[in-house]
Amino acid sequence: MLSRTWIAVAVAGVLAGAGSILFVTLRPETGPSPATFRGERTSALYDPIATRAKDPRPVSEQEVFGQAATLTSSGVAMNRRQVTVSTDCAEALWGSGPTSAVTGCARVVRASFSSSDGAVSGQYAVFDMADGASADRLVTALDPKDGEGFLRLAPGQPPSFDAGHSRAEVRALGHFAVVNWVGPVGDEGRADLTFPQLALETLSGFVQRRVLSAGG
Numbered sequence: 001m002l003s004r005t006w007i008a009v010a011v012a013g014v015l016a017g018a019g020s021i022l023f024v025t026l027r028p029e030t031g032p033s034p035a036t037f038r039g040e041r042t043s044a045l046y047d048p049i050a051t052r053a054k055d056p057r058p059v060s061e062q063e064v065f066g067q068a069a070t071l072t073s074s075g076v077a078m079n080r081r082q083v084t085v086s087t088d089c090a091e092a093l094w095g096s097g098p099t100s101a102v103t104g105c106a107r108v109v110r111a112s113f114s115s116s117d118g119a120v121s122g123q124y125a126v127f128d129m130a131d132g133a134s135a136d137r138l139v140t141a142l143d144p145k146d147g148e149g150f151l152r153l154a155p156g157q158p159p160s161f162d163a164g165h166s167r168a169e170v171r172a173l174g175h176f177a178v179v180n181w182v183g184p185v186g187d188e189g190r191a192d193l194t195f196p197q198l199a200l201e202t203l204s205g206f207v208q209r210r211v212l213s214a215g216g
Contacts, residue, residue, distance in 0.1 A: 031094035032163030033150040034181060039139045039170050042132040046174035046207070048214035051131040052106065055175060055210060059128045061085050063206050064109050070116075071202055076195035077116040082156030085109050089127055095149015101141035104130040110179075112154035113200060119191040121161045122182035123154040124200045128175070135172035142170050142179070151179050158185050167193050173207040 042050070049055040061083050071078045086092065089105035102108075110125035129135040142150055150168075153161060166183025180200045184191035 030148065031150065031152060032161070032166075033144045033148070034166045034168035034183070035164055036167040037142075037144055037170070038168070039143050040172065041136045041139060042172035042174055046132065046211060049174035049176075049207070049210050052128070052175050055214060058107060059109055059126055059176070059206070061109055064124075064126055064203055065111055071113070071199040073195040073199035073202070076199060078113040078120070078122060078196055078199045079116060081112040081114055082154065083109070083111040084155060092125060092127075092152055093149060094152050097141040097146065098138065098149040098151075101134075101138045102127060102129070104134055105138075106130075110151075110154055112156040113196075114158065114185070115191075115196055119185055120182055120193060120196045121158050121185050122180070122196055122200055123151065123157060124181075124203050125151055125154075125179040126206075127177040127179075129177055131175050132172060135175055135177040138177040139170050139172050142168075151181060160185050160187070162187055167197060169197065169201070171204075173204065174211070176207060178204055178207075 065080060065083060069080050085107060087107045089102040089108045090099040092108045092110060093099050093102065106128040108125060108127050110123060113122045114120065127138060129138060140146055144150070162184045166181060168179060168181040170177065170179050180197055182193045182197045182200065
């Protein structure tokens with residue numbers, strides 16, 4: 001028969017193992033965040049599409065990204081790599097703040113991009129929220145100053161994406177929240193991100209088209 005000492009040691013070992021498993025399971029998820037962040041709340045300009053009830057048509061890959069595989073700004077070309085469409089908006093995010101802020105999100109459409117010279121990588125994501133207030137909450141939740149959590153790296157984005165020198169602009173446009181995130185590839189952080197981000201910003205044109213079609 002096992003002695004009481006050996007029984008105590010065995011029980012302690014089981015509890016320690018369980019504690020390790022619990023720690024791994026419950027450990028907060030982490031991921032990359034942008035070094036520079038700019039957030040913008042929605043405005044009266046987007047009142048015609050302030051709610052999904054007013055603007056019920058689901059956002060699609062074709063509407064946001066169209067047929068053009070390359071976007072340019074001042075001679076800088078950003079080539080589209082991979083597009084994903086999902087009704088699981090939380091899966092596109094990491095961190096408890098952003099994932100809880102997408103409650104009621106109908107779908108997320110996003111794509112990864114890389115510059116023609118391979119120096120810059122980026123992604124553009126559109127979250128189809130219930131209304132402008134929920135889009136504003138997502139913008140706030142994605143601000144690194146207000147907690148931990150941001151967009152997951154998109155499929156097809158280079159593993160050497162340097163988030164430590166990256167720049168993100170997150171805007172609420174009516175009931176949509178859009179994320180425009182660019183950064184250098186590699187660890188030197190010397191790439192000029194201005195024109196790559198401006199190239200991706202042309203994708204927000206789908207929102208203006210919706211406003212116009214709604215009579216705004």
